[in-house]
Amino acid sequence: xxxxxATLGYVLSADRQRVLMIRRxxxxxxxxxxxxxxxxxxxxPSEDVAxxxxxxxxxxxxxxxxxxxxxxxxxxxxxxxxxxNWFGFLFRVPEWTGxxxxxxxxxxxxxxxxxxxxxGRVPMWESDRHFLPLVFAxxxxxxxxxxxxxxxxxxxWSYTA
Numbered sequence: 001x002x003x004x005x006a007t008l009g010y011v012l013s014a015d016r017q018r019v020l021m022i023r024r025x026x027x028x029x030x031x032x033x034x035x036x037x038x039x040x041x042x043x044x045p046s047e048d049v050a051x052x053x054x055x056x057x058x059x060x061x062x063x064x065x066x067x068x069x070x071x072x073x074x075x076x077x078x079x080x081x082x083x084x085n086w087f088g089f090l091f092r093v094p095e096w097t098g099x100x101x102x103x104x105x106x107x108x109x110x111x112x113x114x115x116x117x118x119x120g121r122v123p124m125w126e127s128d129r130h131f132l133p134l135v136f137a138x139x140x141x142x143x144x145x146x147x148x149x150x151x152x153x154x155x156x157w158s159y160t161a
Contacts, residue, residue, distance in 0.1 A: 001075070001077065001085055001087075002085065003075070003077075003086055003087040004080065005049065006041060006087070006088045006089070007040040007049055007052050007053040007088065007091065008038045008040040008089070009040050009056065009057055009065075009092075009093050010071075011039065011096055012092060012093060012094045017114055017115070018112060018114060019111070019114055020061060020111055020112075021037060021111075021112045021117075022037055022039060022060065022107045023035070023036050023108050023109075024106055024107040025107045026106050026107045031152070032106075035125055036112060036122050036123060036124045037125070037128070038090075039057050040053065040057075041060075043089075054068070057096070059104070060101075060104050060106070060109075061098075061100045061104070062100060063093075063096045063097065063098040063100060064097045064098055065095070066093075066094070066095025066096055068092075069091060069092040069093070069094060070089065071091060071134065071140060071143070072135070072142055072143035072145065073143075073144045073145070074131060074144075074145040074147055075087050075145070075146045075147070076148075077146070078148055078150055090131070090135055092135065092140070117132060117136070118136060125154075126154070127149075127154035130147065130154075130157040131145055131147075143160065144159060144160055145157065146158055146159070
């Protein structure tokens with residue numbers, strides 16, 4: 001499968017009870033408009049996934065990452081706007097330095113309670129609710145998932161841990 005490689009990172013507060021998320025509210029034509037999401041994006045050809053994650057968090061939040069904790073991977077066949085396949089590396093970022101930006105070109109940054117994320121009280125892609133309990137588990141295990149999309153809608157979710 002040919003896929004766009006991407007990162008998705010969740011910056012954690014010192015007590016690990018809050019997560020720095022972006023609310024995509026800068027461009028009304030954004031397919032993610034109004035939704036909260038982790039930070040990240042496409043991996044550049046000259047980068048490994050950890051370097052790509054660090055660059056994205058620096059660009060989007062103004063933070064320097066400490067050690068990254070790989071939470072898992074997800075294959076998103078058909079996820080792209082034109083049906084492109086995406087393959088994501090998901091990270092927890094428990095250690096970082098700097099002061100988070102208030103906003104960037106994609107939206108505003110917010111500290112969101114982890115409990116609110118897991119309880120579904122935060123507007124986000126409905127499909128994210130399948131894997132975020134794995135990312136934020138009290139005793140997380142590395143997972144590898146598959147979530148096929150058709151016309152912007154997840155069709156199923158499966159994973160191995």
